[in-house]
Amino acid sequence: MHMNSAPHLLTEDRPEYERILDDALRHAHERPDLAAVGERLNPVQLRTMAMAATALITAAAATEYEHYVKAREEIRAATAAGRDEDGEPDADPAGMNHSGAGIGVVITVLAPVLAGTAAVIFLLIGYILRALDPPPAFARTMVGAGWFFAAATAAAILVAAVGLLITALRNGSTSLAAEEQGEELPEDVARAREAWRHALLERGILPFLRDALADPGAAPAARVPHRSPNRIPKIGYSRPDFSSPGDGPAAAPRPTFTSPDFTSPDFGGPEHELD
Structure with a gap:
């Protein structure tokens, strides 16, 4: 078994997730596939469900999110390194201010x-x-x-x-x-963030809302977008591969058991021999 874990949503990115979710609910009436909002489930209920399933929904855009976080961290590291190498004193010292x-x-x-x-x-x-x-x-x-x-x-x-x-x-x-x-973000970071936003909306939030409206009583885990098996990265440990009996090596012959022979009382044993 091996572990393929999607990156967790960082605290600084949670408000962005909530903004995308709120925007999708606000414009749900503009999408025919979300026309049932307000009939079976209202926006407040859908938002509560989506917030409870944040980890599952964001996993749909795990690849884009990982790229976005990596690009952002690289920019921050480069900026911090540039400040350390500069070594110039601040023009407005904090102590004097x-x-x-x-x-x-x-x-x-x-x-x-x-x-x-x-x-x-x-x-x-x-x-x-x-x-x-x-x-x-x-x-x-x-x-x-x-x-x-x-x-x-x-x-x-x-x-x-x-x-x-x-x-x-x-x-x-x-x-x-x-x-x-x-x-004002660098171009690479801005593109990565926009790609994550688009993937999160199209592959995570909207499919979740459609599935929730189609089956309001389903468990949150069942509402994770599942239309494409390669769309969502696996979270946690992958299950072991079980092959059918015909795919593996030839199975050993099964032992056979025969039922004991039962005879009538006339032939049951020495104690029943005729005089």
């Missing part, structure tokens, strides 16, 4: 709090002193300092709001650029 950003965040958060606290203290003490008779000479100074810190608090809050808005816009544009860059 983190320290500068950390100080800015601390100042932005603490400035309104400290200024507001000082404003409350100075105003409270100043107005209490002004209520005395006669009021101390520095009571007016305390009140003026309180209003100054109140204005500083308002300014700090405004600066913090503007800073948060700028940071949010900058992070949004950066993430969008990263997503667009992530979609």
Whole structure:
């Protein structure tokens, strides 16, 4: 016996599998062979069944998936090797960015709090002193300092709001650029991924959905596309070959057994001899 195992679907590729499945269910009404969707089984039920049989469905496109993963890993390895060989320091060191950003965040958060606290203290003490008779000479100074810190608090809050808005816009544009860059794959990897998507849809998902609609009570393993015996790679251990009796060497002659001879009581043995 030998083992031919199809590669398992990696976690990073599971969302792609779900997107292809959802797209197939969304456009099922456009395919005559899936016209029964919603009659025997609804899209939610079909999706649940397909997710439970992910390993069996993806095995239909195991060859294309293996090629896609290999091409992707080669590109990643080459990219990592290029970075290691470059050896140039980052133009924007992480330590400086983190320290500068950390100080800015601390100042932005603490400035309104400290200024507001000082404003409350100075105003409270100043107005209490002004209520005395006669009021101390520095009571007016305390009140003026309180209003100054109140204005500083308002300014700090405004600066913090503007800073948060700028940071949010900058992070949004950066993430969008990263997503667009992530979609730009090398030509070999893009072709391999497209081939896997097509094989997964045509040889895995659609046959599974057709079989599920034709026989909703069948077991998930029975719904694996089986129209072409060479379409799906074998998973696990292959069964041993059993040949028919006519194909193998000549079989040894079978032993024969004869039934014992039973005679009538008159001839059953010495004890029954006639006197």
